[in-house]
Amino acid sequence: MIGYIFKRLGLAAIITVLAVTLLFLIIHMIPGDPITTMLGPRATPELRAALEERMGLDKPLPIQIVLFFTNMLRGDLGTDVFSGRAVTAIVFGQLPYTLALIFVSITWAAILGITLGCYSAVNRNSLGDRLAGILSVSVIAVPAFVVSLYSLLLFAVKLKWFPAIGAGEPGNLPDQFWHLVLPSLAIGLSWVGYIARLVRASMLEVLGEGHIRTARAFGLPKSWITYKYALRLAILPTVTVIGVGMGFLLSAAVFTEIVFSRPGLGKLVIDSITTRNYPVVMGSVLFSTLIFVASTTLADIINALLDPRTRKGS
């Protein structure tokens, strides 16, 4: 087991290094250059040279990459063009908002989705199962930012039940939670349907397996078998999918943060793009990539802990 964890962490490290290098190379290959982006087309050569030197862009490419990595390991992702603050500090300031949003969204979606999926699998082909099925397919399809806009229009602007903008007063927990309701509804909705279908499918598969039949033959109570034995295995694909889905969640968070004017990583990126604050854009993208790699790795490790069979496969 420990061997597997180390192997998986090693792979994650390789992927991170490759991803960061790739990101770095792409930025260099595509036509626009950060200096023009930041200073505008009318910048004087002296100004350009000064900024190039400050950002290390005057050195050869391989040295730039190495420099970038050593700085990254020291937690230095450059400085904000305007305020001169460290990018890491700025990103860390916004990160909790995005993580809280994603966490709340996926938590309510998982609870509801797993419940629905279990119900559907146990009461297979009943009216409830069919209704849950149609509902699931329908909500999977709707993009998060359309749900954001519709719920903003209906619940915040027309009915005025929930606040339309912001993340709530700092320190005032109930208020902050109140501000999370609509955004997390928007992000979580499609996941409810998705998780419900996934749990239903894997639950049906697990319920047909030998050890469940044996348990049934031993006369164990049905609910005990369902929740104690079957669910534990049936939940595995969901764990993986949430891990891999972190990218989708981050993407959905970008839109939702903009729609609800919530602080967070997404709003930070968009604001930095409009103000041409290039280092902050790069820093945020890098951070979201790191989060993504970390969450897929974590999902794999949790999977291996829950089900020893997956360890052999990879």
Next chain:
Amino acid sequence: MTSDVGKMNETKSRSELSDIFYHLVRDPLGLVGLIIVGLIVFSAIFAPWIVPYDPIAMNIPDRMQGPSLSHLVGTDQLGRDTFSRVIMGGRVALQVAIPTIGGAITIGLILGMIAGYGPKWLDNVIVLLFDTVRSFPTVMFALAVVALVGPSLNTVILVIMVTSIPTYGRVVRTLTQSLRNSEFIEAERSLGASVFRIMRVHILPNVIGPIAVLAAMDIPTVIGLEAGLSFLGMGVKPPTPSWGSLLNDGYNLIRNTPWLIIAGGIPLILTTLGFTFLGEALRDVVDPKLRGRGK
């Protein structure tokens, strides 16, 4: 002899196609999906003849109207007819979705088959490459590129295409690997068939079904991404109507008129519903074993 086999394959695939269509139409979900997708494609192709007004013609005196007989879903802040803009927006959506998915499938097929059939080291390299590309959250990655080259539809297409390649590549790789050791391919190989022939005649027809299902499920994601990026002002440039830019106009006017948001969101929901239903039904027809996998 080769031509005979080719002919047989052709008739077989033709009857298979009509078979798939027959099963699709019989499945209520598939039928609804097919109708919605058909309507969207039809309205996108014939958009210039369907729209009652020029979608970019301004008419300031008639601005921000609600629905009426002359403007079915009202007008925007510049007096442009919203219905015409929605219909034209469908064109943009498909203009992005088709090349994006097409490109991703082509490259994914090639890389996936190489990884699945080629030597182990090449397989490892390609899989690592897939995993690396997959580790970028698409929207964040797109925003980083847009930040440098400026908003454009081609940028959106390219970025979504590159980040979608691993999705197809991985499926093709797994399928190729499992086919590679099957007896009929081994028999072909021992008869001296070239790698190229094995790929074209035996592997490709067997992976194309699952790939079609994946593509149908992926089209809504791509269209949603385009609309999302256009909503953020990072996709199409005004005055070109896209469902996303319509939603952006509506968002800015949310306290004045709800119609822009309602009109911009409905086609997005319909498109995603249509393609998802179609994909679901197609999956059941193509391979019942695939049920409940993939997002």
